Structures are given as structure tokens and as C-alpha cells.
Amino acid sequence: MSEVHNDVQAYTLRLELVDEPGELLRSLQPIAEHGGNLLSIFHERGNVTPRGYIPVEVDIEATPDRFDNIVEGLSDAGINVIQAGTERYSxxxxxxxxxxxxxxxxxxxxxxxxxxxxxxxxxxxxxxxxxxxxxxxxxxxxxxxxxxxxxxxxxxxxxxxxxxxxxxxxxxxxxxx
Amino acid sequence: MRLCVLGAGAVGSAVVELAAEHGHVVTAFADSESAAVDADGLDADAVRSKKRDDGVVGEADPGAVFDADYDVLVEATPTTLGDAEPGFSHVERALADDRHVVLANKGPVAERYADLRALEAESEGIVRFGATVGGALPILSTIEDVGPSRVSAVYGVLNGTANFILSRMAAEGLDYEHVLAEAQDLGVAEADPTFDVDGTDTALKGVIVANVLSDGETEFTLDDAEVEGIQELSGSMLDLAQEDGQTIRLIVEVADGAVRVGPRLVPENGAVAPSGTENAVQIEADYCGRLGITGRGAGGPETASAVLTDVERLAD
Missing domain, CATH: 3.30.70.260 (ACT domain)
Incomplete structure (x- = not known):
């Protein structure tokens, strides 16, 4: 059943970024490093959260293993991961x-x-x-x-x-x- | 069983007509003005034709029925809101005399459930009211059999008139007023269809279900229900629903200690989108999942058959 685990799936990541130059690029690095395929990025620049963060929604494709590594990599880089997975908007x-x-x-x-x-x-x-x-x-x-x-x-x-x-x-x- | 039938409308008359077939005798029959009493059993055809021709069921005073020999009072006078009178007093009198009561009138169980249960507790008589929800459909008896505490939700269509109007609007793309007039011509809607289309009738049934499910812990009345009718719906709203594989029905939802009635989007060919005047209810219960009951709900003979089923259960 190892193929099942290697199946590529679509995931939605919802991040909150500090409003500083270069933050968006920094948040994408762990995704690239861990082999995620970017599908879309929705950068809600005009929709700052009450705490002053900028919400970003990133759709990616990855295997479940790689996805776990991506989420870990984001956390290690100090990026706020609000939601990670396929469950949102289901x-x-x-x-x-x-x-x-x-x-x-x-x-x-x-x-x-x-x-x-x-x-x-x-x-x-x-x-x-x-x-x-x-x-x-x-x-x-x-x-x-x-x-x-x-x-x-x-x-x-x-x-x-x-x-x-x-x-x-x-x-x-x-x-x- | 010997029956005392109060109310000479479609349901009361049909009970008198069908009682003998079910092995029962009608010893008293009354409308609001008059009564007929016979300890040996009334001639069903004679009293019904007298009512039709002379406007009275007999020469006796309506109060005389309570002195007749009977085992079960069948209360089929029109449903009234608030104090549920005069139906409630009729039930009170019968229970005080230790007789059983079978209700077709929704008022006492929807508006004064706790009072009714208190009177029943003091009496040798038992109250049954299966006919008040969905007419002939075995909705309350199914809940009773499954066990009210195991039922988590009851929802669906419980008013044939509103369902007829909405299914015609969906099928023909016509507006509410037009279809209502047609329904009145066909006799599907009454001259004053207010309670059917504003959701009151459906809500009363939902309240009765809620009372049964709560089993006396919380009393529900019409005031506790959130009710919205179908009068404001347009043909184009039904068209929009249809484009998405859905339709709109007047739905009652009884769940989590709340009763809500209103137009809802439901799958077009789903379990709670019956056609014409049919009713359709889903009961969600532990272990057995979702049970569906669909069929012709209201109507004189249909409701009378539910009344007689309750009489049968009392005889057991």
C-alpha cells in the first residue's frame, strides 16, 4: 500500500504573515525545499487581521509525507500556520x-x-x-x-x-x- | 369499544362512518350545536345525513354526550390556539370520568401538553394523539416504538396544502398567488388557507413532536417555534433552486430542543420533497439511523383511520 502514501494530493495552507518586505517569499521557501508544487497563492494584502497580520492562502500539491515536512518547515521558520490540510471549505x-x-x-x-x-x-x-x-x-x-x-x-x-x-x-x- | 365522537367535520364524520368496520360502536356524536346519543349504537348513515340535510346531528344538547355510555372520547373539533378551548374542556371532562381520549384536535397537545399530561396522570383514562401529526402516517407511533429518548431529530413536510402549492410552483414556474387560487378551486386549499401557508399548522405538529421527544422535561407551545411561511416565495426562486438540482419545501425541523418551520432548500428528488399533497418525514434515531415515512397525510378518511388505530391500541 506504499503507493497510496505517495499519492500527490491538493492541500490548502492558510498562513498569517508579518507585514514586512520579503515575508511572502520567506514563507514559500519551505514549500519549495520540501518538494511541494505551488498551485495558487492568494495574498490578502488589504485584509489585515486584528493583530496586524496579512492572511495568505496557498494551494499546493504534495505527497502526505512531504506535506507534513512542509508544515514542519514553515513552523521552524517562524511562519504562522493557521490551517493546514484539505479540510477547509469542505x-x-x-x-x-x-x-x-x-x-x-x-x-x-x-x-x-x-x-x-x-x-x-x-x-x-x-x-x-x-x-x-x-x-x-x-x-x-x-x-x-x-x-x-x-x-x-x-x-x-x-x-x-x-x-x-x-x-x-x-x-x-x-x-x- | 364504545366511542363518543365530538366534532362533525370531515374527520369526526369519517370516524362515525368507519367505526363499525373496525368493530367499534358510536354511542354519542355531537357538533357544536347538537348531539345524538344511543346506548345501543347510532346509525352512522342516519346521523350523517341528518347533519348534511338539517345541519344538526340530533335533537339532544351537545353536553348530553358526556352522560352517554362510552369508553373512548374522540375529540375532533377544530384546532384552536392559546387555551385550546373548547377541546381542552372536553378532554378534561372525559378524563375526570376515567374515560380514554383520542385526539384529532391538535390544540390540547400543542398548546397545553403539561396540563393535559397532569390530568391524564390523575385519571384511569389514557390520552392518544397519533392522528394529530401527519394524519394516517405512523409518525408518532414510530417515535413511540423506537423510544422518544433515542430520537435525535425529526424533520420533513407535514402540510399537504403548502406542499401542493410549492410542487406546482416548481413544476409550472407559476407564482404563489396563481397556484393558491388553483389549489382553492381544486379543494386542496381552504377558503382561508392562512394556517397552512403561514406555517402555523406545520409548527403545531412540530411542537407536538417536540413535546413527545422531550417527554415532559420541557413543555413546548406554538410560541416556542420559529415559524416562517411560504407566502413570499416566487416562481423565480423555485427556478433558481431547480437549476441547482434542488427545490423549496415548507419544512419543519425538530432537533436539539428547538422547533423551526420555514421554506428550505432540499434535493429535488430527495426524501423530503414529496409531490402534490403528500407528507414526508424523516426520523433520525440511534442505532437505526434515518427512517422515512411518506404518504397522504391529511383528509377525513385518512385521519379517521389514524384515530381508529389509536382506539385499537387502547383496546389492547
Missing amino acids: ERLTIILSGHLIETDLSDTLTQIEATRNATVTDISLSAPAGSIDVSSARFQLAAASGATEEVLAAMREIADEKDLQLVEPLTVGGRA
């Missing part, structure tokens, strides 16, 4: 919002949803039958962190309440997402 959720979506600034609604901890919007479909003045509806597909479904839905309820939009939630009782 739950898919669909919601529908309806109301004066366009009048109440759809892009602001989207920004608010995106700002929700533990969730990211992966798809939007808008239905505005009578133009922008009337009631319209939109379906949002969200990816939520594992175990964060209830927290994400509670945040959606708040956004809907605040903007006086109708929210149709997915049925999630008994672990059905």
Missing part, C-alpha cells in the same frame, strides 16, 4: 436571497457574505425578471469550513435581516448540508 451550501437585491446593493451584499468568517462564495446566479426596481432573487453557492455550517447560516440570517431580504436556507438538520 461543505457546500446553497442559499437563496430574495427582495430588493439590486436596490440594496448586490455587490455590498456579496462583500458582506465574503467577509463572513469560514465561508467563501463560489457561485452566484441572479434572476431579476422585472428589471432592477422590482423584487429579484439570487442563488449563492457557498463553501463553508468543515463544521461551520451553522455559524455561516447564522451570519446569512443577519445579513438578510439587516437588508430586509428573504433568506431560504438549506435543510441542514442531521448533518444534511
Whole structure:
């Protein structure tokens, strides 16, 4: 079964970097050194954490053994590893919002949803039958962190309440997402 | 068993009609204005046609039924909120006389569960109410058989009218008002469909389930439920759901000591997206996992059959 252990998998690393020149490059070195293949880097420069760090999300491919070495290498280099693994954003959720979506600034609604901890919007479909003045509806597909479904839905309820939009939630009782 | 049937609507009348077939005798039958009593058993056809033709079931005063010889009171008067009257007083009287009670009326079990259980504890009589949730579907009896303490969640569709409206809106891409009018023409929705579409009826059933699951530890009433209706849904919302392989149904969720009712996105061909007026419920229990019960819930004969099943259990 050794091949199974050598299988290359995709991993998401969420790091928090000190806001200093060269930090991003420094964080990538352990990944290269331990044989990880970089897929993407999302550097959230404008989204500083309350403690003044810059969140960075790195997607890489590596074997499980190498991945462990990478995480160890990052820690040894003093890089903050917030999340390491395939588990993040593992739950898919669909919601529908309806109301004066366009009048109440759809892009602001989207920004608010995106700002929700533990969730990211992966798809939007808008239905505005009578133009922008009337009631319209939109379906949002969200990816939520594992175990964060209830927290994400509670945040959606708040956004809907605040903007006086109708929210149709997915049925999630008994672990059905 | 000798039955005293209160309420001459669709359910009460159907109980009177079907009782003999199940080996029972109706010795008293009353609506809100009048009553018929016969210790040897009433002629089902005669009292039902009298109600239809003359608007009364008999010449006696409604209160006279309590003096009749009977073993089981069948309470099938309309469900009322708050103090659940006059249904609650009917039950109180029967239990005081040490008779059994079978409820089709949701009020006493949804709004005054603790009071009801206290009266039952003082009486030789037993209260059963399987017909109040899902009509003919064996939802409460399944929970009873599995054991309420082993059930972790109950969820699904418990209102045929709302389900009919939503499944038509999804199938035809029509808006709520249009489909509601159609449902009223077909007799699927009542002239005043408020309780069906605003979630109240579904919530009452959820509250009853919650009372059974909590087994007296916490009392639930309609005020404890979070309720949202389907009136604001549009055809385009159902279209959006459908593009994603889903649909919208009015769902009750009873779990973790909470009752929530509202439109929810569910898989289009999933276990809790029945078509037309059907109900569909999932019961999650330890060891046996998820149990599904689907079928025609409400309706006179369907609910009457559930009432008579409860009578049968009392006879055992």
C-alpha cells in the first residue's frame, strides 16, 4: 500500500504573515525545499487581521509525507500556520436571497457574505425578471469550513435581516448540508 | 369499544362512518350545536345525513354526550390556539370520568401538553394523539416504538396544502398567488388557507413532536417555534433552486430542543420533497439511523383511520 502514501494530493495552507518586505517569499521557501508544487497563492494584502497580520492562502500539491515536512518547515521558520490540510471549505451550501437585491446593493451584499468568517462564495446566479426596481432573487453557492455550517447560516440570517431580504436556507438538520 | 365522537367535520364524520368496520360502536356524536346519543349504537348513515340535510346531528344538547355510555372520547373539533378551548374542556371532562381520549384536535397537545399530561396522570383514562401529526402516517407511533429518548431529530413536510402549492410552483414556474387560487378551486386549499401557508399548522405538529421527544422535561407551545411561511416565495426562486438540482419545501425541523418551520432548500428528488399533497418525514434515531415515512397525510378518511388505530391500541 506504499503507493497510496505517495499519492500527490491538493492541500490548502492558510498562513498569517508579518507585514514586512520579503515575508511572502520567506514563507514559500519551505514549500519549495520540501518538494511541494505551488498551485495558487492568494495574498490578502488589504485584509489585515486584528493583530496586524496579512492572511495568505496557498494551494499546493504534495505527497502526505512531504506535506507534513512542509508544515514542519514553515513552523521552524517562524511562519504562522493557521490551517493546514484539505479540510477547509469542505461543505457546500446553497442559499437563496430574495427582495430588493439590486436596490440594496448586490455587490455590498456579496462583500458582506465574503467577509463572513469560514465561508467563501463560489457561485452566484441572479434572476431579476422585472428589471432592477422590482423584487429579484439570487442563488449563492457557498463553501463553508468543515463544521461551520451553522455559524455561516447564522451570519446569512443577519445579513438578510439587516437588508430586509428573504433568506431560504438549506435543510441542514442531521448533518444534511 | 364504545366511542363518543365530538366534532362533525370531515374527520369526526369519517370516524362515525368507519367505526363499525373496525368493530367499534358510536354511542354519542355531537357538533357544536347538537348531539345524538344511543346506548345501543347510532346509525352512522342516519346521523350523517341528518347533519348534511338539517345541519344538526340530533335533537339532544351537545353536553348530553358526556352522560352517554362510552369508553373512548374522540375529540375532533377544530384546532384552536392559546387555551385550546373548547377541546381542552372536553378532554378534561372525559378524563375526570376515567374515560380514554383520542385526539384529532391538535390544540390540547400543542398548546397545553403539561396540563393535559397532569390530568391524564390523575385519571384511569389514557390520552392518544397519533392522528394529530401527519394524519394516517405512523409518525408518532414510530417515535413511540423506537423510544422518544433515542430520537435525535425529526424533520420533513407535514402540510399537504403548502406542499401542493410549492410542487406546482416548481413544476409550472407559476407564482404563489396563481397556484393558491388553483389549489382553492381544486379543494386542496381552504377558503382561508392562512394556517397552512403561514406555517402555523406545520409548527403545531412540530411542537407536538417536540413535546413527545422531550417527554415532559420541557413543555413546548406554538410560541416556542420559529415559524416562517411560504407566502413570499416566487416562481423565480423555485427556478433558481431547480437549476441547482434542488427545490423549496415548507419544512419543519425538530432537533436539539428547538422547533423551526420555514421554506428550505432540499434535493429535488430527495426524501423530503414529496409531490402534490403528500407528507414526508424523516426520523433520525440511534442505532437505526434515518427512517422515512411518506404518504397522504391529511383528509377525513385518512385521519379517521389514524384515530381508529389509536382506539385499537387502547383496546389492547
